[in-house]
Amino acid sequence: MTRTPKTPASGKGGIQRRQFMMGAGVAAGAAALGMPRLARAADRVEISFASAKFQGTETIGNVVDTFNESQSKIFVKYIELPPPSSSTEVHQALVQQLARKNGSPDVFTQDVIWIAEFAAAGWALPLDEYFGGVKSQFFDGTIDACTYDGKLTALPWGIDSGMMFYRKDLLDEIGAKVPTTWAEMTEQAMKLQADKKVKFGFLWQGKQAEVLVCDAVSVLASNNAAILAADGRSSTLATDKAVEAIQFLHDTINKYKISPADVLSWDEEPSRAPFTGGEAAFLRNWSYVYVLAQDEKSSKVPGKVGVAPLPHFDGGKSAGCLGGYQYGINANTKQREAAVEFLTWMASPETQLRFALKMGIAPTRPAVFDDATLGKEQPFMQSLKTVFTGATPRPKTPKYPQVSLAAQSGISRALVTGKVKEELEAAAKKIDAIVSKA
Amino acid sequence: MTARSLPAAALAGPPRGAGWSMPRLAPFLFLLPIAVALGSVSLYPILNGLWLSFTNTSLVTQEHDFIGLENYAQLLGDDLFWNAWRHTVYFTVVSTLAETALGLVMALLLVERFAGRSIVRAAMLVPWAMPTVVTSKMFGWLFDGQYGVVNWALRESGLIAENINWYGSIDHAMTTIIIADVWKTAPFMALLLMAGLQTIPKSLIEAARMDGAGPVATFVHVRLPLLMSTLLIAGMFRALDAFRVFDLVYVLTGGGPADATETLSTLSYKTLFSALQFGYGSAMATAMFITEALIALGFGFFIMRKMRAPR
Numbered sequence: 001m002t003r004t005p006k007t008p009a010s011g012k013g014g015i016q017r018r019q020f021m022m023g024a025g026v027a028a029g030a031a032a033l034g035m036p037r038l039a040r041a042a043d044r045v046e047i048s049f050a051s052a053k054f055q056g057t058e059t060i061g062n063v064v065d066t067f068n069e070s071q072s073k074i075f076v077k078y079i080e081l082p083p084p085s086s087s088t089e090v091h092q093a094l095v096q097q098l099a100r101k102n103g104s105p106d107v108f109t110q111d112v113i114w115i116a117e118f119a120a121a122g123w124a125l126p127l128d129e130y131f132g133g134v135k136s137q138f139f140d141g142t143i144d145a146c147t148y149d150g151k152l153t154a155l156p157w158g159i160d161s162g163m164m165f166y167r168k169d170l171l172d173e174i175g176a177k178v179p180t181t182w183a184e185m186t187e188q189a190m191k192l193q194a195d196k197k198v199k200f201g202f203l204w205q206g207k208q209a210e211v212l213v214c215d216a217v218s219v220l221a222s223n224n225a226a227i228l229a230a231d232g233r234s235s236t237l238a239t240d241k242a243v244e245a246i247q248f249l250h251d252t253i254n255k256y257k258i259s260p261a262d263v264l265s266w267d268e269e270p271s272r273a274p275f276t277g278g279e280a281a282f283l284r285n286w287s288y289v290y291v292l293a294q295d296e297k298s299s300k301v302p303g304k305v306g307v308a309p310l311p312h313f314d315g316g317k318s319a320g321c322l323g324g325y326q327y328g329i330n331a332n333t334k335q336r337e338a339a340v341e342f343l344t345w346m347a348s349p350e351t352q353l354r355f356a357l358k359m360g361i362a363p364t365r366p367a368v369f370d371d372a373t374l375g376k377e378q379p380f381m382q383s384l385k386t387v388f389t390g391a392t393p394r395p396k397t398p399k400y401p402q403v404s405l406a407a408q409s410g411i412s413r414a415l416v417t418g419k420v421k422e423e424l425e426a427a428a429k430k431i432d433a434i435v436s437k438a
Numbered sequence: 439m440t441a442r443s444l445p446a447a448a449l450a451g452p453p454r455g456a457g458w459s460m461p462r463l464a465p466f467l468f469l470l471p472i473a474v475a476l477g478s479v480s481l482y483p484i485l486n487g488l489w490l491s492f493t494n495t496s497l498v499t500q501e502h503d504f505i506g507l508e509n510y511a512q513l514l515g516d517d518l519f520w521n522a523w524r525h526t527v528y529f530t531v532v533s534t535l536a537e538t539a540l541g542l543v544m545a546l547l548l549v550e551r552f553a554g555r556s557i558v559r560a561a562m563l564v565p566w567a568m569p570t571v572v573t574s575k576m577f578g579w580l581f582d583g584q585y586g587v588v589n590w591a592l593r594e595s596g597l598i599a600e601n602i603n604w605y606g607s608i609d610h611a612m613t614t615i616i617i618a619d620v621w622k623t624a625p626f627m628a629l630l631l632m633a634g635l636q637t638i639p640k641s642l643i644e645a646a647r648m649d650g651a652g653p654v655a656t657f658v659h660v661r662l663p664l665l666m667s668t669l670l671i672a673g674m675f676r677a678l679d680a681f682r683v684f685d686l687v688y689v690l691t692g693g694g695p696a697d698a699t700e701t702l703s704t705l706s707y708k709t710l711f712s713a714l715q716f717g718y719g720s721a722m723a724t725a726m727f728i729t730e731a732l733i734a735l736g737f738g739f740f741i742m743r744k745m746r747a748p749r
Contacts, residue, residue, distance in 0.1 A: 088711055095497045095714060117498055206606070208694025262583035264606035264695045274584065398498060401713040409518065409697050416608055416696040 044072065045338040050079040050097065050105035052090045052325060054158075056359035063354065067345055074338045079105055084325065087111060098123040098330060106333040107342055109157060109325045112145045112393060113400050116232070118328060119148035120398030125329040126151040130340045131347075141322050142364045145393035154326040155347050156364030158355065161320035161391035162218045163384070165275060165283040165293065168306040170197055180318070182222070182248055182311045185282060189258040192281045200280040201258025204249070207267040208412040213394060213404050214321035215284060216411050219245040221319030221392040222312035227407055228395035228435065235431035237410065238424045245313070246411060247420045254418065264416060276301060284310060286323065287362065290380050307380075309387050319392040324364070356381060362388065399434050406430045484727075490720035497714040509721035519722060521697055522705040523729070525612065529701060530680040530733075533619045538673055540620060541627025546657070548628065549635045566625040574689035577618040581605065605691050608698040615686050615699055623679075627672055634668025635661065667744045674737035681730055702726045 051060055064078040082089045094108060098118065110118060118124040128151060135143050135152065142156035164185075166178060170192055179185035189201025205211040213227075220226055225242035228235055236242060252259040263271060268285060275283040276293050278300035283289065292298065293305040309318035327346060329339045345351060352363040353371055362381055363369060369385040397403055410427020414420045491509055495502045513519050548559055565573070581588050581604040592598045604614045638661060646656045684703035687693060693700035693708070706726065710719030 092711065092714075099497060099500065121498065121500060206695070207692055208697070209692045260584060261603040262606050264603070265583070265611070265691060266606075267692075270582070399713075401498070402715070405708055405713060408694075412694045413696040416606075416698075 044075045045335050046075045046077060047106035047333070047335045047338050047342060048077045048079055048104055049107045049342070050081055050094065051109040052081045052111075053083045054325075054359050054361060055083075056361075058354075058358040060359075062358075063346075063351065067342065070345075074342060076107075076342055084111070094118075101332045103330055103332040103334045106330050106335055106339045108328050108330065110154065110328050112142075112322055112324055112326060113404070115146060115154045115326065115328070116148045116396045117398045117400055119151070119153040123331055124153040125331045125333065125336070125339075126153055127155055127329065128152045131155055131343075134347075137367065138364050139366060139388055139391065141388070141391035141393060142324070142326070145322055145396070146326055148396060154328045155343055156324075157326050157347065158324045158361035159364045159388050159391065160286050160323040160362060161388055162214055162284055162310060162323075163287065163320050163387045164308050164310045165285060165289055166306050166308060167198070167281050167301065167304055169304040170281055171306075173197070178306065178308045179282075179311050180309075182219075182313055185311045186252070186256050186258060189281050190256055193258060198279055198281045200260055200274060201256070202252055202282040202284075203259060203266075203271040203275055203280045204252070204263055204284045205267050205271050206249070206264040206412070206415055208408050209267055210404060210408070211267045212408050212411055214323070215249070216246065216407065217321045217392060217394050218284065218310050218319055219249055222310065222316045224316050226395070227431070228397060228403065232395065232397040233435055235428040235435070237407070237431065238421070238428040243421050243424055246414050246424060248313075250415050250418055250420055253415075264412070287381075287384060307383065307387065309390050318390045320387060320390060322391040322393045324362075326364075397435055399437075402434045403431055406434060487720045487723055490716050491724045493717045495715075495717040495720075497716065505717070509718050510725075512718065513721050513725060518697065518700070518705065519702075519725070522700045522702050523725075525699060526681060526683070526701045526703075526726075527729075529612065529616060529619075529683055530677055533616050533623070533680050533683075534673060534677045536616070536620045537624045537627045537676055538669065540624040541629075541631055541672075542669075544624065544628035545631035545635055546661075549632055562625045562628060564625075565622050566629075568622070570622065570685040571689055573618060573622050574686050577614070577621075577686075578605075578690055581614050581617075606695055608696055611691055611695060611699045615683075615690060618686055618690070619680070619683065623676065627676060630672040630675070631665065631668060634665050634672075637668075638664045667741060670737055670741045670744060674734060674741070677733055677737065678730055681726070681733065702729075 049064060054060055061078050061080070064076050068075055081093050084090065091111070091114060094110065094114070097105060098108075098121070101123075115124070131152060138156045139159060141161075142159055143152070146152055146154035146156055171178065171188065174188065174191055174195070174197075176188050176191075177184075179188055185202065192198050193201045204215050206215070217227065220242055223241045223245040225236065225239055225245050227237050227242075253261050253263065271283065272285055272289050272292065274280045275285075275289070276295075276299040287307075290305065290307060294302050296302050310320050312318045327343055329336070329343065333339050349363075349365055349368050352365055352368045353374060355361040356363050356368065356374055357377055360378070360381070362384060363374075366385060366389070368374065369382050375382045394400070395403055395407075406427055410423055410430065413427075414423035417423060492504055492506060493502060494505045494508070544562065548555065548562065580586050583589065583601055583603045583606060586604070588604070589598070589601045593601065602610060604610050642660055642664075643656055646660050651659065682703050683701055684707065687699050687701050687704050688707070691699045693704045702722065702725075706719050706722040709715050709722060713719075
């Protein structure tokens, strides 16, 4: 059941609301007062929507207001959670609410890595019945991340992924093309370093933290390897392909010397600073770096930075680690119809475009990237379509937090000690013990 | 004047239990607010944590069953836990000793009279008054492997040929965190020890001087013995505090690289609040509690002996 979503008509909301109030026969006095709260007439279904706080020139609250004003059946109450940077707190807040199983919040947004956990706990309503038909309109990677145990339990909202930033000017100088394989990138990075054009060839993030898992997933998947087997019941971190991929990360520091050993303690920002300072040729990072790189005041490389999908191994394909927030419906909601209608509107191309333009949240529908307004106002976001097409989710398991901690420890050990195979075997054993209990 | 001495009056008044007359009840009533406060914010969480450690409570799997000592059995075989335990004990011993030594030197200097002493005393406390997260970020930049001023200074002075990777190598990460902690907390030790030094009667020091004792002999034979109980108490405070080190590690290294700086606080935080394993995490917290109790007991033993010893 895909309903045609009502286009958010900004500016006309007030008129629509007044029309509704007269039509619904609400007390004339209330209409004269014109108080928005009074629009919550008794015959409107009320649902709650909890989301991490995103902000731009508009807030999520503004978008929810538009929905409330655009129709007369549903009233959505918006509950603001901490921003995504306080991921642990957002997760806790959602888990505590959902575990009560009282149907509140009816609709919520979640980080991609929690989808399996919420689905396995029975907190997320399977959405195939309502959104199965429109699945093909979203990026494959996001639909994959939103699917657990064969069921669609989340709906894509915003996407980000790991990507490669490179110095256009330097590649031109040595007459090189944008690298598509790790070998090409290594060769170019070594040359630029040898020519003293840059201090560092390639920067990435090796701090023992979630970002290490993201970097690892990117190299693993680009060599057809993964942390977990497809069924999520065992670890494949010690396979030859996986060892080869992690060995490459180790080699960037110790063999090719295109990365400083400091990357082992760097997360996003410490690795970003040398790049925008003009000292590095290649950088793996998220989309936020672009804006900082173009900033005339703080960046030494405005206009010289290009973005491309991350390289891959021979026989593999590029695989940026998928990030972003997705929608979910509480399995215990008492207002299923209303929740579905609200989500249909929120996930519509029109609303996605508004999120992109006003809050910088990249759409999960490839079609929205082709919009002319987006091209005019956010040309960089538009150029990321190819990058997002190859985005790969992190391991899907309800025990993700534990698996992630074990993977962080094991991969960090492998990178620091250089005993890649041994350490990955030990980590795989630990991860096996965690997921086999599930 | 009391109800007890006047049974007739008691009969006339509202009936009261024999032992619960107002004067007897009063002390307990006065104690009630603090008992409720301590009970609800201290005793209850401790007991509840202890109870959780015997269960498999996890918000993720929604289990909440009593499993006896299973968590503790798992803990004994968990090399991540022992790894963190060793790091925590190492951090505690080294940082407490360094801070006590440095604090003592600072205290001995600041107890002497010199021009501008009060300004120096106030300035000394700045590191301690600073939020630890700020200290962490600051040391993050100071010891940054590529852009840090420490590497620059060492390189310029010819002490090192190549940049040291302070936080990214297993050999240096813990040392760097200890340096940051010493910088931050030595002033606190100095403050406590200075208070102790000021309680030593001047007459004793003057008498020692008259007998021809130099500054070193005065310190070893007069000041140090008299300062011993203060030293032990300050050391205990510091050790118990150092054992819970969290913010420095969390901000600077996140426990890495290769778990080389993982401490019990960061590990139990990850287990409790990232993995939401409340049962297992509580067992870890209890193990921490037991180790801390042992440390306190050790110090307590020496402190009691010191205090009881005849002077």
